[in-house]
Amino acid sequence: MKRLALAAALAAAPAFAHHVELLPPLDFVPPAPGSYVLHHIMPAPEGRVLGVDGRAAPLSRYTHGGITLLGFIYTTCSDPDGCPLAYRVFDALKEAIASRHELHGKVRFVTLSFDPARDTPEVMKSYAGSRALDKGNGLRWTFLTTRSARELMPLVEGFGQDVRVTRNGRELSHVLKVFLIDAGGDVREIYSSNFLHPQVVLNDIETLLAEER
Amino acid sequence: MRRLHCFALTTLALALSGPASADETCNSPYISKLIKGQEDYVYVWTLGVEGLGDGSDKLVTVDVNPKSKSYGKVISSVSTGTRAEAHHMGFTDDRRHIWAGGLSANTIWVFDIAGDPAKPKLVRTVSDLGDKSGFLGPHTYYALPGRMLVQALSNTKDKGGQTGMALYSNQGKFLDAKAMPTANGGDGYGYDLAVNPKKNVLLTSSFSGYANYMRPLGDLIKDAEAMKNFGNTMVVWDLKALKPQKVLSVPGAPLEIRWSLNQKDNWAITATALGSKLWLVKQDASGDWTAKDVGAIGDPSKIPLPVDISIRRDGKGLWVNTFMDGKTRYFDLSNPEAPKQTYEKVTGKQVNMISQSWDGKRVYITSSLLANWDKGGADNEQFIRGFAWNGKELAQKFEVDFNKEQLGRAHHMKLGSKALQAKAEGG
Incomplete structure (x- = not known):
């Protein structure tokens, strides 16, 4: 059983197991990779982004040519069910992918800030820390921001990632969404906190890879 | 540029909310921008x-x-320019749009409610x-992240009850279709999801096809063959695979489905239109899903015709509207295995949909079921009525x-808020 093999692989990755322990338990058995269809929901939107080196580039540079897992964050987020949850899932996935040679070079992560006013390239570089370094473990993790809200909003709205002001205009709220994008730049799955679990995402990545074979 | 000003504030505290846990309790859990007040x-x-x-x-x-000067008044009306048996509607997951459709055609109308919710x-x-x-x-519009899952009632081939679900992107692009199962006990009918x-x-229920729901009710109930359909x-x-796992026997046309939103609960409830029963769908200790008749709604022999239901946010109570007798009934669901009716009131000569606010203090009721099933003459009241609920009595407001x-x-009704207006600004 492929699912059992995957589970064994996950269990064999100590760091992954550690990260999974920190996550809410998955209360169902997800369908096996390749046994279902991931629909072409929409093309990932295009826009200008800034890398941690401050250089501008089209977002499509990071959403084409490989399987991309993209999530919006802001560096001051502290809600345990929000950005930190996404971070833990990304960390767990990174370790799982590192432990599986056949996935090396097939997947990348993109973390894009909601908050260009505070999350400058320098702040994002500090936030990324060692995560942004390619250690040859099979996965590149890119941290991006934008020059301004004017450049950010087409991306936020294009992805359907809602953000809104609450409480006297001094807070923003958003529903956690993470986007799985195929090599052609199409969004193929959108994870809310209910489905954002490394086992589910890994199955989806394998499902996309099976399409390419 | 919308909400641009948000990002100019350097002292913003940013918060993140999880899946829907407020607003109308019947909404998809993926819908954002919840109305809690x-x-x-x-x-x-x-x-x-x-x-x-x-x-x-x-x-x-x-x-x-x-608190509004126009409280209880119509402040807007947007005509489709056609008549197609308007029935149900649903928000997209970002709550920017309402998808609404009719049962006699295959057109879905998409309304923007973000620009000006009023x-x-x-x-x-x-x-x-x-x-x-x-x-x-198209009947039910259920938001999934970036998508809308549409449950239909009929089919274009024979206009009978064999039907299915269609999946669209929020942009209106058709993505997939799934037929209701006809094997392993499936009857192919659809209604709510x-x-x-x-x-x-994903839990689905079953009703009937165009040939029945577009027929005058008086004729239909005299046609024994048609009543089998x-x-x-x-x-x-x-849900992830959109594949049927198990067919549950729930006789009598199970309609609206309401999951308990209590995090400790693991069940859904529905009402059967023809059987006048409440049915509980629950996962047992072995992980198997089962359906159980948990009680009658009024006197089933008189066919009160339960139509819409509305569950309390804590899963402890359920409103049930019965069309024929015009009654709004309240059931104590403290034990979902044995609901107890604790209140009833005639709220109209015919009543159909019922929605409650998140705090349960306000209840809204409308009158129409289907154009050819509504009552005639003086009984054909058409209204929305707003009530206050103090836990003991519904008081019309x-x-x-x-x-x-x-x-x-x-x-059909959906709640809106001016606070959800997308703001245009500069900066």
């Missing part, structure tokens, strides 16, 4: 009536904020459901007479 508007999807106003289906906005704007139509899926009569994300479960099943699906206002037959 006083709603400002009720959107009423309204069937057009020939000779009444422009005769077309329309989305009517009623001001329901008691004045919805018809922005596009989706009209390829029949061509792409073979289904007819509702998701339990933590269990990866109603659904008697619910289906448990793998306002009414909009849809006949008098030349609007049509008041059907």
Whole structure:
């Protein structure tokens, strides 16, 4: 059983197991990779982004040519069910992918800030820390921001990632969404906190890879 | 540029919310922008009536904020310019749009409610459901992340009850179609659908096809053969894979499905229109899903015709509207295995949909079931009525007479808020 093999692989990755322990338990058995269809929901939107080196580039540079897992964050987020949850899932996935040679070079992560006013390239570089370094473990993790809200909003709205002001205009709220994008730049799955679990995402990545074979 | 000003504030505290846990309890758990306080508007999807106003289906906005000068008044009406048995509607997951459809055609109207929640704007139509899926009569609109899952009631081939679900992107692009199962006990009928994300479960119910629901009710009930053409099943699906897992026997046309939103609960409840029963769908200790008759609604022999239900946010209570006797009933659901009716009131000569605010203090009721099933003469009241609920008594606070206002037959409702308006700014 492929699912059992995957589970064994996950269990064999100590760091992954550690990260999974920190996550809410998955209360169902997800369908096996390749046994279902991931629909072409929409093309990932295009826009200008800034890398941690401050250089501008089209977002499509990071959403084409490989399987991309993209999530919006802001560096001051502290809600345990929000950005930190996404971070833990990304960390767990990174370790799982590192432990599986056949996935090396097939997947990348993109973390894009909601908050260009505070999350400058320098702040994002500090936030990324060692995560942004390619250690040859099979996965590149890119941290991006934008020059301004004017450049950010087409991306936020294009992805359907809602953000809104609450409480006297001094807070923003958003529903956690993470986007799985195929090599052609199409969004193929959108994870809310209910489905954002490394086992589910890994199955989806394998499902996309099976399409390419 | 919307909400641009948000990002200019350097002292913002940013918060993140999880899946939907507020607002109308029947909404998809993936919908954002929840209304936790006083709603400002009720959107009423309204069937057009020939000779009444422009005769077309329309989305009517009623001001329901008691502090407003126009409280209890119609403040907006957007006509579709046609009449297609307007029935149900649903928000997209970002709550920027309402998708609304009719049962006699395959057109879906998409209204923008973000630009000005007080004045919805018809922005596009989706009209390829029949061509792409073979289904007819889009009924339920259920938001998934970035997508809308549409449950149909019929099909274009014979207009019977064999039907299915269609999946669209929020942009209106057709993505997939799934037929209701006809194997392993499945009867192929469809009606409502509702998701339990933590269990990866999609639950569907079953009604009847165009040939029945477009027929005058008086004729239909005399036709024994036609009366056999109603659904008697619910289906448990793998949500992620959109594949049926188990067919449950629920005789008597199970309609609206409501999952308990209490995080400790793991069950859904429905009412059967023809059987006048409440049914509990629950996962047992072994992980198997089962359906159980947990009690009657009124006197089933008199066919009170339960139509809509509305569950309390804590899963401890359930409103049930019965069309024929015009009653609104309240059931104590403290033990969902044995619901107890604790209250009832005649709220109209015919009543159909019922919605409650998140705090349960306000209850809204409309009158129309189907154009050819509504009562005639003086019994054909058409309204939305707003009530206050203090836990013991429903007290009517306002009414909009849809006949008098030349609007049509008041059907499905969704709550709106001015706080959800997308703001335009500079900076």
